[in-house]
Amino acid sequence: MPDTDGQPHWLTDEEQQAWRATVQLSQLLLRQLDRDLIPHGLNGRDYEILVELSEAPEHRLRMTDLADATSQSRSRLSHQITRMEKRSLVRRDGCEGDKRGTFAVLTKAGFETIERVALHHVENVRRHYIDRLTPQQMEEIRSTLQPIVDYLRKIRDRD
Numbered sequence: 001m002p003d004t005d006g007q008p009h010w011l012t013d014e015e016q017q018a019w020r021a022t023v024q025l026s027q028l029l030l031r032q033l034d035r036d037l038i039p040h041g042l043n044g045r046d047y048e049i050l051v052e053l054s055e056a057p058e059h060r061l062r063m064t065d066l067a068d069a070t071s072q073s074r075s076r077l078s079h080q081i082t083r084m085e086k087r088s089l090v091r092r093d094g095c096e097g098d099k100r101g102t103f104a105v106l107t108k109a110g111f112e113t114i115e116r117v118a119l120h121h122v123e124n125v126r127r128h129y130i131d132r133l134t135p136q137q138m139e140e141i142r143s144t145l146q147p148i149v150d151y152l153r154k155i156r157d158r159d
Helices: 013-040 044-055 063-069 074-086 108-128 135-158
Strands: 060-062 090-095 098-106
Touching: 013 044, 013 108, 044 060, 044 063, 044 074, 044 090, 044 098, 044 108, 060 063, 063 074, 063 098, 074 090, 098 108
Parallel strands: none
Antiparallel strands: 060 098, 090 098
């Protein structure tokens, strides 16, 4: 975006370093957590969906709500759910009164999987992220990033 004088508003060296560290942290951490889930037959998207469904009332969410909760497009989520259905982790149910609406529902096997894997995942999140920070740093990260998350969700929801 150009400055008021029409010139590009380039990032300063400090801004560039902060931006790149944010991107690299996100990519490296998610890649490592994905690798840690492989022995359990899951990937990060599988795990995220299982968590959302395990915490939802009746272990079910409308596909549109699940897509929003996991920050996935409806199309990508649909393909992901299809792959998870083949492994009996979830199933789809129709919505009464809404022929186009569909629920994603956690199956018994999906619930057993999340129960079995959750402790391992939390240990890995702790080992790769939480334990690397002081409580003060954790609060600074939360207070710094939450307004950006809120802003991005707000503009996503406008679309």
